[in-house]
Amino acid sequence: MSIETDQKNQAEVSATATQVKKRVFSGIQPTGNIHLGNYLGAIRNWVGAQDQYDNIFCIVDLHAITLPINAKELHQNTRKLAALYLACGLDTRYCNLFVQSHVHEHAEMSWIMNCYTPMGWLNRMTQFKTKADENPESVNTGLYCYPVLMACDILLYQTHYVPVGDDQRQHVEITRDIAQRFNSLYKKRVFTLPEAQIRDTGARIMSLENPSKKMSKSDPNPASRINLLDEPKVIKQKIARATTDSLRLVAFDPERPGITNLLTIYQMLTGQPEQEIEAEFAGKGYGDFKAALTDRLVATLEPIQRRYNEYINDMVSLEGILKQGADRVRPQATATLNRVKEVIGLG
Ligand code: ATP
Numbered sequence: 001m002s003i004e005t006d007q008k009n010q011a012e013v014s015a016t017a018t019q020v021k022k023r024v025f026s027g028i029q030p031t032g033n034i035h036l037g038n039y040l041g042a043i044r045n046w047v048g049a050q051d052q053y054d055n056i057f058c059i060v061d062l063h064a065i066t067l068p069i070n071a072k073e074l075h076q077n078t079r080k081l082a083a084l085y086l087a088c089g090l091d092t093r094y095c096n097l098f099v100q101s102h103v104h105e106h107a108e109m110s111w112i113m114n115c116y117t118p119m120g121w122l123n124r125m126t127q128f129k130t131k132a133d134e135n136p137e138s139v140n141t142g143l144y145c146y147p148v149l150m151a152c153d154i155l156l157y158q159t160h161y162v163p164v165g166d167d168q169r170q171h172v173e174i175t176r177d178i179a180q181r182f183n184s185l186y187k188k189r190v191f192t193l194p195e196a197q198i199r200d201t202g203a204r205i206m207s208l209e210n211p212s213k214k215m216s217k218s219d220p221n222p223a224s225r226i227n228l229l230d231e232p233k234v235i236k237q238k239i240a241r242a243t244t245d246s247l248r249l250v251a252f253d254p255e256r257p258g259i260t261n262l263l264t265i266y267q268m269l270t271g272q273p274e275q276e277i278e279a280e281f282a283g284k285g286y287g288d289f290k291a292a293l294t295d296r297l298v299a300t301l302e303p304i305q306r307r308y309n310e311y312i313n314d315m316v317s318l319e320g321i322l323k324q325g326a327d328r329v330r331p332q333a334t335a336t337l338n339r340v341k342e343v344i345g346l347g
């Protein structure tokens, strides 16, 4: 059977055939404190476009165990991340929010797709190299196969778009490669080929301490990131200490990544064009700019923190939202997995 003549099977497995809206899938690991990079590179974009798409947003706890993590912390981080998703504006009228391990199809499909992914492809993954270098004592097979699990997260839902930060570009590319290879091996369109959605601005917010590295939850230095739940005085301290340079010129300049990163954050929070920001701070020093940036950050995060406290203090409702999300997405995951097994000859 050719790919073209397999449209009928595709329609059966994929709800996308009847969808009016295109499907979006993305996720965040409950590995630590959610920071400004996660917000500006991912969550804020999800919120802004949520009414245009059929959205699935996952808390990827199976990914979180690829590096050592305390059990209690993992459980709590998962709930905290759900509360933050909601506090940032994700709306269950438009989005299904769920926890990856609540839908066991992710793990099952991941084993199967491991057997269809050449090791050579995984050897090229830069995130594995970075994380393995940073955690030499804890490199396990799960960390190596992380991109396959991520591919399965996306492919199970016949996803069209994957809105992520720039660091995840390579993982969406390998997802397409895995899907394409499987479809052509069996000459059936089992998987929709997803596309990464990566914005021009804010897709890689850099560490405040070392602007050659991206801001990360797993960075051992808390001063490297602004967490969404940081108090105003902590934000003030971190911005005051953020690395800049000795030129003391408030201007976007790729040669000066520290000040450029702070300006990018300011630009994303104010929506102002670069020239307007540079004009605003012409003749002023880094102190004035950092004070203005701190004020903007506090004003942006204060309402998120207020809503977060409401959600996290109503655990019954939060658990209910996560259960409902898993119940809603599971039928699509089951359908795709069953189709994959049938095509392979399993069962
Ligand atoms: P970890 O250090 O545990 O990998 P992380 O900060 O990289 O944590 P992830 O859970 O891996 O966060 O990624 C969640 C989402 O946030 C992804 O879409 C990722 O591309 C995006 N993201 C992560 N860091 C940044 C950043 N510094 N700038 C922009 N987007 C980011």
Ligand code: MG
Pocket (backbone or CB within 6 Å): none
């Ligand atoms: Mg990451």
